[in-house]
Amino acid sequence: MDKYVSILKxxxxxxxxxxxxxxxxxxxxxTHPDAETIYEDLKKDNPxxxxxxxxNTLDMLRQHSLIKVLTIGSKFRYDFxxxxxxxxxxxxxxxxxxxxxxxxxLDCMDTDGHxxxxxxxxxxxxxxxxxxKQKEENNG
Amino acid sequence: MDKYVSILKxxxxxxxxxxxxxxxxxxxxxTHPDAETIYEDLKKDNPxxxxxxxxNTLDMLRQHSLIKVLTIGSKFRYDFxxxxxxxxxxxxxxxxxxxxxxxxxLDCMDTDGHxxxxxxxxxxxxxxxxxxKQKEENNG
DNA sequence: CTGGCTGCAAATCCTTTGCAAAGCC
DNA sequence: GGCTTTGCAAAGGATTTGCAGCCAG
Numbered sequence: 036m037d038k039y040v041s042i043l044k045x046x047x048x049x050x051x052x053x054x055x056x057x058x059x060x061x062x063x064x065x066t067h068p069d070a071e072t073i074y075e076d077l078k079k080d081n082p083x084x085x086x087x088x089x090x091n092t093l094d095m096l097r098q099h100s101l102i103k104v105l106t107i108g109s110k111f112r113y114d115f116x117x118x119x120x121x122x123x124x125x126x127x128x129x130x131x132x133x134x135x136x137x138x139x140x141l142d143c144m145d146t147d148g149h150x151x152x153x154x155x156x157x158x159x160x161x162x163x164x165x166x167x168k169q170k171e172e173n174n175g
Numbered sequence: 176m177d178k179y180v181s182i183l184k185x186x187x188x189x190x191x192x193x194x195x196x197x198x199x200x201x202x203x204x205x206t207h208p209d210a211e212t213i214y215e216d217l218k219k220d221n222p223x224x225x226x227x228x229x230x231n232t233l234d235m236l237r238q239h240s241l242i243k244v245l246t247i248g249s250k251f252r253y254d255f256x257x258x259x260x261x262x263x264x265x266x267x268x269x270x271x272x273x274x275x276x277x278x279x280x281l282d283c284m285d286t287d288g289h290x291x292x293x294x295x296x297x298x299x300x301x302x303x304x305x306x307x308k309q310k311e312e313n314n315g
Numbered sequence: 316c317t318g319g320c321t322g323c324a325a326a327t328c329c330t331t332t333g334c335a336a337a338g339c340c
Numbered sequence: 341g342g343c344t345t346t347g348c349a350a351a352g353g354a355t356t357t358g359c360a361g362c363c364a365g
Binding site (some may be wrong): 049050051069070073086087092109110111 | 353354355356357363364365
């Protein structure tokens with residue numbers, strides 16, 4: 036059985052050719068593509084593919100923690116790689132490049148020759164106040 | 176002379192009421208507002224203010240490194256605080272909260288009771304390949 | 316069958332652009 | 341007065357939504 040079929044089935048996600056295509060695409064294109072790029076590339080093999088399905092599928096994969104969504108630029112980019120790592124975005128060509136995590140302080144981390152102008156650390160989750168609200172809602 | 180007038184004049188930026196208003200707003204609202212929020216709030220005191228001016232002004236302040244642009248969500252947010260610090264975004268209420276930098280590894284950092292689900296480290300700058308291209312362009 | 320998935324089109328949200336009038340020095 | 345900035349309107353790009361037909365289980 037195909038690798039991506041198993042990944043989907045294991046999580047109880049309905050298997051469709053489109054979902055396999057997107058998952059497979061992200062696995063083999065570790066360049067953090069945006070929805071448009073994925074769409075244009077997959078359209079070559081499946082001309083009837085729609086962008087809505089790309090968005091639907093990406094959102095579903097994200098909900099199941101199969102991919103990560105990057106907000107490093109003005110549009111969303113998608114990442115199959117779930118191992119912890121950092122991202123470097125070139126302000127000139129727009130490329131998003133993986134940077135190994137390491138334990139060194141951020142300003143000393145190995146950036147493989149890229150010139151770092153800005154360091155952003157974004158944490159996402161649920162804030163203290165919302166955790167409290169959730170607790171009250173569950174008790175109430 | 177007003178604090179914000181000096182900040183602008185020192186950098187050779189033409190002083191206008193709108194620019195003072197935006198700068199002053201960001202200094203006193205450390206909640207990382209988006210352009211729409213800044214616009215709606217400042218409109219109360221200056222009904223003829225336009226959103227174009229907000230965008231123009233924010234871009235100009237960014238070019239002069241007077242503010243930082245955050246890409247933590249689907250829209251840009253703006254930060255007056257230039258000292259290094261991290262950002263936490265609540266996925267429930269959307270608030271963006273400052274987190275002190277510290278030297279501890281990221282997964283151990285003090286998050287003041289917020290529940291962290293995702294850690295994103297975004298570096299921005301110029302990649303190795305583009306640095307090389309720039310060098311060639313300057314020599315050629 | 317039947318609910319969920321797909322794909323088209325239209326809508327929406329955020330941001331940028333073009334341009335005439337007004338403001339700053 | 342010349343040059344920049346402002347503000348309106350319209351355009352643009354990315355993402356979401358509504359809905360009819362199709363497909364997997």
